[in-house]
Amino acid sequence: MKKFFVFALISMFIVFLAACGSDNNDGNNAGGDKELSDELIVFNWSEYxxxxxxxxxxxxxxxxxxxxTYNSNHxxxxxxxSGTVAYDIVFPSDYxxxxxxxxxxxxxxxxxNIPNYENIADAWHDMPFDPENKYSVPFMYGYDGIAYNKEFVKEAPTSWEDLWNPEYAGKVLLLEESKEVSNMLQQLLGNDMNDPTEEQLEEGFKKLQELIPNVLAxxxxxxxxxxxxxxxxxxGYSGAAATAWLENENIDFVLPEEGGIVWLDxxxxxxxxxxxxxxxxxxDYLLRPEVSKQLxxxxxxxxxxxxxxxxxxDEIKNSPGLNFPEEVIKRAEWNLPLDADRTQLMNRLFQESKVD
Known part of the structure; x- marks a missing residue:
């Protein structure tokens, strides 16, 4: 009887250990277990x-x-x-x-777990949005500037102001992020795009209302x-211009004299x-040179x-938006978020301007 009791205790202990072990092998390795899961839920920009x-x-x-996929950071x-989907990896822009x-x-x-991080150039370490390299890995970078089709736009644009040219009625595209549009407007007006006053935000979106007749989408x-x-x-984005250029050699891209914006996803x-x-x-797989080359x-x-x-x-290295003179690149600004109150105002003014 005593032997049976001891055996029962041992059996129960073994079952308990097995149950504990199973908690760490259910595919949920957020805690750091080095076992691959059955699936990976990826949320990324379209066409990336x-x-x-x-x-x-x-x-x-x-x-x-x-x-x-998604079409905007917002x-x-x-x-x-919302937490509706437990995404395992997403690709936000810097700010x-x-x-x-x-x-x-x-x-x-x-x-x-990411030894191929060593392939990331030093210039892209310690970014202002993640100064200690704790939370993010650089994926792709580019610029907000002016993309255009040389078949229809005969002279290369030099300023954001060129978007307001009445000859382009119904032929202008704008980015769909309120902050990116605001950046363009504030640069054009000579204001600090990352620290505008409420009055400057209102001034900027009044300027946008003047552009709406030119806007296709x-x-x-x-x-x-x-x-x-x-x-x-x-x-638009330099990468979008380069993608278009692969299909139509008339597409080009410039950074405006006001500066433009540099960004990193x-x-x-x-x-x-x-x-x-x-x-x-x-x-780590995406950072393999031969895989990153495919991207x-x-x-x-x-x-x-x-x-x-x-x-x-060389064809890719020389595509539009990748090889600017150093003095042009230095003018481009990093985008930073506004505080909650100004963000709310900016979003409201943006929607009102689009409706008007």
């Missing part, structure tokens, strides 16, 4: 990663990628904050990284419209992620990956 790169990752690692942040850090939405990244991905000639000129892991280790493995060939934004840039074909 070619399907073959995703397919190759799935084949190599045996992980199914659940992939969805859309991304709203969905991450949204800071907002997500400030709002305690991100996990710190374990760079031991607010569009964060204007490539197709520029290629087809539906739009002639755009307040980064890879981050939300706190709601269930598969942190797998997300880090995916980041630049698919959509030729600026690439902070030195190893990838070394093996890029």
């Amino acid at each position: 990663i070619p399907q073959e790169v995703l397919d190759d990752f799935e084949d190599e690692f045996g992980v199914d990628i659940v992939y969805s 859309e991304m942040l709203t969905k991450v904050q 949204y990284v800071k907002q997500m850090v400030d709002n305690d939405l991100l996990l710190e990244i374990d760079f031991d 607010f569009d964060g991905t204007p490539s197709d419209r520029l290629v087809s000639g539906e739009a002639w000129i755009a307040h 980064a890879m981050v892991i939300p706190k709601t992620a269930k598969n942190k280790y797998t997300a880090e493995v995916f980041i 630049s060939e698919f959509i030729p934004y600026g690439n902070p990956n030195e190893g990838a840039v070394e093996i890029l074909p």
Whole structure:
């Protein structure tokens, strides 16, 4: 009887240990377990990663990628904050990284799991939105400036003011983010785009109302419209211009004399992620030079990956928006978020201007 009792206790203890172990192997490795999950939930900008790169990752690692896209940082942040989907990795722009850090939405990244981080050029370390390199990994960079089709715009634009040219009625595209449009307006007016007064914000969006007759659409991905000639000129991203240029050699891109904006999209892991280790493995995979090269060939934004840039074909290296003189680049400004009150005012003025 005593032997049976001891055996029963031992059996119960073994079952208990097995149950404890199973908690760490249910696919939720946000705590750092180095086991790949069955799936990875990725939320990214549209037109940013070619399907073959995703397919190759799935084949190599045996992980199914659940992939969805967004068209603006605001859309991304709203969905991450809602928690409806537990995204494992998202790709916010620089100032949204800071907002997500400030709002305690991100996990710190374990760079031991990302050895290919060494391929990131030193210039892209310690960014102002993540000064200690804790929460983000650079993905692609570029500029907000003026993209245009030389078939219709005969003289290269030099200023944001060129968007107001009455000859471009119904042919102008603007970015769909209120802060990015505000940046353009404040630069044009000679104000500090990252610290405007409420009066300057109001002045800027009155200026936008004057532009509305020229505006075809607010569009964060204007490539197709520029290629087809539906739009002639755009307040847009350098990468969108380069993508359009691959299909139509008449597309070009300039930074305006007022400066333009430099930006960086980064890879981050939300706190709601269930598969942190797998997300880090995916980041490391994207930083392989040969994989990162594929990304630049698919959509030729600026690439902070030195190893990838070394093996890029000259055609991509020389695409619009990548090779500006140093004095032009120095004029471009980093975008920073406004405080809550001015953000609310800016968003309201933006919507009112679009309606008017």
